[in-house]
Amino acid sequence: MNQTIQDIIARRSVKKYLDQPVPTQLVEEIVKAGTYAPSGMNRQSAIILAVTNREMRDRLSRINLDIVTGKGLSTSSGHSDPFYGAPVVLVVLARQDSATRIYDGSLVMANLMLAAQSLGLGSCWIHRAKETFETAEGKQILRDLGYTDEYEGIGNCIIGYAAPDALKPQSPRKNDYVRWIK
Numbered sequence: 001m002n003q004t005i006q007d008i009i010a011r012r013s014v015k016k017y018l019d020q021p022v023p024t025q026l027v028e029e030i031v032k033a034g035t036y037a038p039s040g041m042n043r044q045s046a047i048i049l050a051v052t053n054r055e056m057r058d059r060l061s062r063i064n065l066d067i068v069t070g071k072g073l074s075t076s077s078g079h080s081d082p083f084y085g086a087p088v089v090l091v092v093l094a095r096q097d098s099a100t101r102i103y104d105g106s107l108v109m110a111n112l113m114l115a116a117q118s119l120g121l122g123s124c125w126i127h128r129a130k131e132t133f134e135t136a137e138g139k140q141i142l143r144d145l146g147y148t149d150e151y152e153g154i155g156n157c158i159i160g161y162a163a164p165d166a167l168k169p170q171s172p173r174k175n176d177y178v179r180w181i182k
Helices: 003-010 024-035 054-070 101-118 136-144
Strands: 046-051 088-095 122-126 151-160
Touching: 003 101, 024 046, 024 088, 024 101, 046 054, 046 101, 054 088, 054 136, 088 101, 101 122, 101 151
Parallel strands: none
Antiparallel strands: 046 088, 088 151, 122 151
């Protein structure tokens, strides 16, 4: 089996990270892989905010948690940090005027997670990017970065070094996942 397929099969959503920074070179490689995701008519409607600044990372985590708790919910593990301690957050946004924005951004997210796996890093898709950048604070963050309301949040890809006890065994694939039509 080739390495790409092995990485696809081995990838897991990691929800516990070591308190260890990710070298900038690895983040750059992951982000580059994200930019090569397919997109509708090659419009490349998505953008990636590569957040390695701890203050901004924590700010985005707080907004995300406020959205969850404001709905009377909790994170899937009851964790107070929706980013599970990951040091890097790759926020994927896409142009709202693109009919394929959700698909384009989702493909970018997949590339980011698979690239992280290939480099020995853990990753997880964290939801509520859309809601984060619909808040007044989220809109202000975008304005401060030079963007206006033309972008919609698609997902947050957290990356970092997985804690040794973070990797869960692979779940079996359901029996009716593929139906052959020959």
